[in-house]
Amino acid sequence: MGYIMSLQKKLFVALVIVAAVALWLLLAGPVNIVGIDTGQAGMALLVSVAWIAVYAVARMPAGGIEKTISPGEWKAWTGLGFAAVVGAYALAHAQVFDGPSMWHNPDANRVGRNIAMLVIAWAVLSQVLQRRWKDGVQRDERDRDIATRASGWARGTLSGYAIGLAVLLGFTPAERLAWAPPPMIAQMLVLGLILSCLVEYAVTAVSYWRDRH
Numbered sequence: 499m500g501y502i503m504s505l506q507k508k509l510f511v512a513l514v515i516v517a518a519v520a521l522w523l524l525l526a527g528p529v530n531i532v533g534i535d536t537g538q539a540g541m542a543l544l545v546s547v548a549w550i551a552v553y554a555v556a557r558m559p560a561g562g563i564e565k566t567i568s569p570g571e572w573k574a575w576t577g578l579g580f581a582a583v584v585g586a587y588a589l590a591h592a593q594v595f596d597g598p599s600m601w602h603n604p605d606a607n608r609v610g611r612n613i614a615m616l617v618i619a620w621a622v623l624s625q626v627l628q629r630r631w632k633d634g635v636q637r638d639e640r641d642r643d644i645a646t647r648a649s650g651w652a653r654g655t656l657s658g659y660a661i662g663l664a665v666l667l668g669f670t671p672a673e674r675l676a677w678a679p680p681p682m683i684a685q686m687l688v689l690g691l692i693l694s695c696l697v698e699y700a701v702t703a704v705s706y707w708r709d710r711h
Contacts, residue, residue, distance in 0.1 A: 652698035
């Protein structure tokens, strides 16, 4: 058992290091290294880390992560991490949407496809974690209270963002909206959804953490 725990810790550290390198390539690295597109390489590494994590969680013996923190907190921290990565990636590449429609914009298609891959990995990992707790109690009164509070924060954030965007677009003269073609507006709407998810998961995770301490 001790040997298995040691392997799990080493795998976790290795995944964190690879994920950090992938994020650097995606967000702050050079455009290419020896002819390799660092953005594509970073996304491939990050998605690989996500799928390896899915496999590792599915293969963990029962009674490991379940005894550490509750299902709701695991889901919150996982969602917060993925939402933060998706949001940072979408912001870092927002400029690719300042152009023609998605059908005629290969860069925007590539960014959208990469975001979709991250979201799919996120959804699969969430389902794997949920199945680990299928035989236990996953929600009690505390979980429902936290979920209600977090949902309220997320709705408020999304409402404020939508109102701010509507005011910005509605009261800005048309000649000053060259920066906001339809693809960019669509991206801004997606960013609003990502922001609301970030707030919801952050409030949920912090609420659980405060309860434990």
